[in-house]
Amino acid sequence: MEFDQMRQLDAIERLGTMSSAAEELHISQPALSRSIQRLEAELGCTLFDRAGRRIELNDAGRAAVEGARAILRDEKVLRVNVAAAVERARALHVATVAPAPLWRLTALAMERFPQETLIYETVDEREALRQVASGASDFAITCADPHRPGLQACELMHENLFVTLPPNHPFAARKAVAFADLANETFLIMTNIGFWRGLVDRAIPGATYIEQNDRMVFSQLARSTPHCTFITDAPFQRDATPGRAIVPISDPAAHAVFYLVTRSDAKGIAGALFSWAREEGRA
Numbered sequence: 001m002e003f004d005q006m007r008q009l010d011a012i013e014r015l016g017t018m019s020s021a022a023e024e025l026h027i028s029q030p031a032l033s034r035s036i037q038r039l040e041a042e043l044g045c046t047l048f049d050r051a052g053r054r055i056e057l058n059d060a061g062r063a064a065v066e067g068a069r070a071i072l073r074d075e076k077v078l079r080v081n082v083a084a085a086v087e088r089a090r091a092l093h094v095a096t097v098a099p100a101p102l103w104r105l106t107a108l109a110m111e112r113f114p115q116e117t118l119i120y121e122t123v124d125e126r127e128a129l130r131q132v133a134s135g136a137s138d139f140a141i142t143c144a145d146p147h148r149p150g151l152q153a154c155e156l157m158h159e160n161l162f163v164t165l166p167p168n169h170p171f172a173a174r175k176a177v178a179f180a181d182l183a184n185e186t187f188l189i190m191t192n193i194g195f196w197r198g199l200v201d202r203a204i205p206g207a208t209y210i211e212q213n214d215r216m217v218f219s220q221l222a223r224s225t226p227h228c229t230f231i232t233d234a235p236f237q238r239d240a241t242p243g244r245a246i247v248p249i250s251d252p253a254a255h256a257v258f259y260l261v262t263r264s265d266a267k268g269i270a271g272a273l274f275s276w277a278r279e280e281g282r283a
Contacts, residue, residue: 003075005039006068008032009047013057013065039064091117092270095128096141098194100234101258104157105141105277112276116269122194132261138270140261143195153261154278157234161196161254164222164229164244172245179203179251186210186227190218193230199253200230 011021012032022029040046047061057065092109096102102120109116123131128140133151145153163182165172171181184206189197191213200207210227212218222229222241231241248254262274 001039001042003072005035006071008035009039009061009065009068010072012036012055013062018055091119092139092273093131093137094118094120094139094141095123095131095137096120096194097123097125097128097143098141098159098196098256098258099192100159100232101141101156101260103234104258105139105260105273108277108280109273113269113273116273122192124198125195129261132263135263138262138266139274142259142261143256145259146261150264151261152264152266152274153259154274155281156258156260156277159232159234159256159258161199161249161256162231162233162246163249164231164241164246166226167243167245169228169245171247174247176248176250179249179254180205182207182228184208188212188218188221188225188227188229190215195256196230196232203251203253 008021008025011024012018015021015024018032019029022032025032027035036047043060043064045060047057047064048055049058094102094105099122102118106118109118121131121137125142125144128137128142129146129148129151131137132140133148141156142153145155147153163171163177171177179200182204185204186208187200187210189200189209189211191197191211201209212221223243229241229244231246260274260277262270266274
């Protein structure tokens with residue numbers, strides 16, 4: 001029993017005639033007839049009632065078609081799953097503490113290695129380093145140079161945190177604010193912002209957070225909300241909040257330096273991408 005025979009049964013049932021099925025399958029009608037006869041011999045029963053040139057599925061044939069279609073669905077799922085597994089195996093895996101430096105790494109990869117795919121997971125710094133050290137990830141993106149044996153790191157990007165405010169907010173005209181100034185404020189905030197979320201939770205006492213996990217919805221709400229929001233100077237966020245005051249946060253913790261980390265023995269595309277990122281960081 002072969003997959004081709006499963007497809008042939010399906011085509012005959014859908015199209016109603018051997019000739020139409022043969023045309024769709026790009027084989028001759030005699031070849032299709034012989035294939036079906038072999039299948040019937042293997043199953044030990046006839047699948048069609050034949051009357052001259054006409055054929056019609058019998059009960060066994062209808063059961064065979066139903067089974068064939070289930071097998072073909074399973075085959076499709078198998079192919080999709082295998083293709084996805086192959087793609088994951090070929091992709092570069094990144095464990096990152098924040099989204100913006102991942103986008104920076106993606107831009108570097110597309111510039112030099114456009115055929116490569118990056119798969120990422122947002123984790124804390126300890127987990128990111130564990131993954132890269134164990135080989136579970138090709139890269140870690142961290143907030144500090146780990147200075148660990150067996151690992152190498154280079155500076156990837158800087159990112160600075162700002163607060164955005166409605167024009168009538170008391171702090172809207174300030175040149176800068178501190179985290180302490182923002183105590184007890186209400187913030188509209190994206191959920192998946194990596195280490196920045198933990199930082200503001202710790203740094204701003206009494207704050208209330210209204211979470212949004214859809215970036216498009218967040219962008220729309222951020223234009224008109226009466227609440228504070230956060231923004232950084234990452235390229236994708238520039239000019240993202242028209243009509244609002246954008247005020248720098250002065251605390252040292254609001255100024256992040258991200259590092260790209262990989263194993264010292266990294267080879268192939270991973271090693272070449274790290275070298276490219278390090279070269280770009282020095283430029």
